[in-house]
Amino acid sequence: MHELFDLTGKVAIVTGSTRGLGKSMAKGLAQAGAAVVINGRSAEACAATAAEIAAITGREMLPLACDVGDWNQIPAFVDQAYDRFGRVDVLVNNAGVNNPDLGSSPIPVTQITSEVFDRLFAINLKGPVRLAALIAPRMGAAGGGAIINVTSFGAYRGGIGLGLYGASKAGLHMFTKVMAEEWAGMNVRVNTIAPGPFMTDMMADAERNLLPGFSDIAAAATLQKRVAHPDEIIGTILYFASNASSFVTGEDLKVTGGMF
Ligand SMILES: NC(=O)c1ccc[n+]([C@@H]2O[C@H](COP(=O)([O-])OP(=O)(O)OC[C@H]3O[C@@H](n4cnc5c(N)ncnc54)[C@H](OP(=O)(O)O)[C@@H]3O)[C@@H](O)[C@H]2O)c1
Numbered sequence: 722m723h724e725l726f727d728l729t730g731k732v733a734i735v736t737g738s739t740r741g742l743g744k745s746m747a748k749g750l751a752q753a754g755a756a757v758v759i760n761g762r763s764a765e766a767c768a769a770t771a772a773e774i775a776a777i778t779g780r781e782m783l784p785l786a787c788d789v790g791d792w793n794q795i796p797a798f799v800d801q802a803y804d805r806f807g808r809v810d811v812l813v814n815n816a817g818v819n820n821p822d823l824g825s826s827p828i829p830v831t832q833i834t835s836e837v838f839d840r841l842f843a844i845n846l847k848g849p850v851r852l853a854a855l856i857a858p859r860m861g862a863a864g865g866g867a868i869i870n871v872t873s874f875g876a877y878r879g880g881i882g883l884g885l886y887g888a889s890k891a892g893l894h895m896f897t898k899v900m901a902e903e904w905a906g907m908n909v910r911v912n913t914i915a916p917g918p919f920m921t922d923m924m925a926d927a928e929r930n931l932l933p934g935f936s937d938i939a940a941a942a943t944l945q946k947r948v949a950h951p952d953e954i955i956g957t958i959l960y961f962a963s964n965a966s967s968f969v970t971g972e973d974l975k976v977t978g979g980m981f
Pocket of ligand 1: 736742743762
């Protein structure tokens with residue numbers, strides 16, 4: 722049974738893995754045997770998280786700072802991963818923001834500026850698509866791999882001030898399906914994880930800037946009546962990254978404690 726989830730000898734890139742859900746995913750993938758590229762915009766934070774996970778797991782970590790919202794930084798980022806490891810078996814497009822200027826402040830439709838629109842979509846949608854487009858053919862040439870796009874329950878249901886965020890995540894849902902169709906022939910599986918409320922900096926920002934009491938409201942919206950610990954994403958990422966999901970592609974899985 723253990724072999725189903727074993728990632729020994731595999732290489733994973735997890736964007737936005739210096740903290741929050743991405744850090745938990747990187748730790749889980751390393752615990753399953755993978756070498757992991759740790760990413761965020763801060764080189765110092767990447768190095769610190771890489772050292773921390775290496776100490777816990779004994780796996781090889783590569784700290785690689787890159788702003789995934791910058792189209793032109795992405796090719797060099799991918800090349801550095803291949804230069805180091807010679808392969809990428811798992812890409813997790815996890816980095817994402819709610820409001821790129823103001824933490825998790827809401828942006829009512831009437832207040833959306835061209836700059837914020839472009840920046841949020843660059844991080845949440847363009848970056849993931851560019852990364853996947855550069856890596857999938859190389860994955861395919863090496864025999865296949867798994868791409869996991871991290872979206873949100875907010876992709877399914879709107880909310881005041883959440884139009885840009887939800888639309889960017891809904892767009893990534895659609896790309897998951899199109900990528901799965903385009904790349905099935907080269908054994909590259911593409912799936913989506915749509916989280917509900919997890920206790921990360923994004924949740925703390927929402928509490929501060931969006932609405933005091935936000936985490937209680939989010940917890941009340943789940944069947945389990947709670948906000949999850951980031952490590953509770955690990956089982957789902959291991960499922961999609963490993964052979965445990967070998968016949969699953971183009972799907973999205975909500976990890977929400979029960980939200981409809
Ligand atoms: N937490 C939740 O309840 C929740 C719910 C639904 C969906 N999600 C989704 O889950 C993902 C992770 O969320 P989280 O709560 O873990 O967020 P978080 O705690 O705010 O962490 C975000 C991570 O992404 C990195 N990042 C931000 N902008 C980046 C950029 N332009 N380029 C590269 N890295 C960047 C951050 O590092 P730097 O700031 O140093 O760059 C950090 O490592 C996001 O896509 C989010 O939309 C979260």
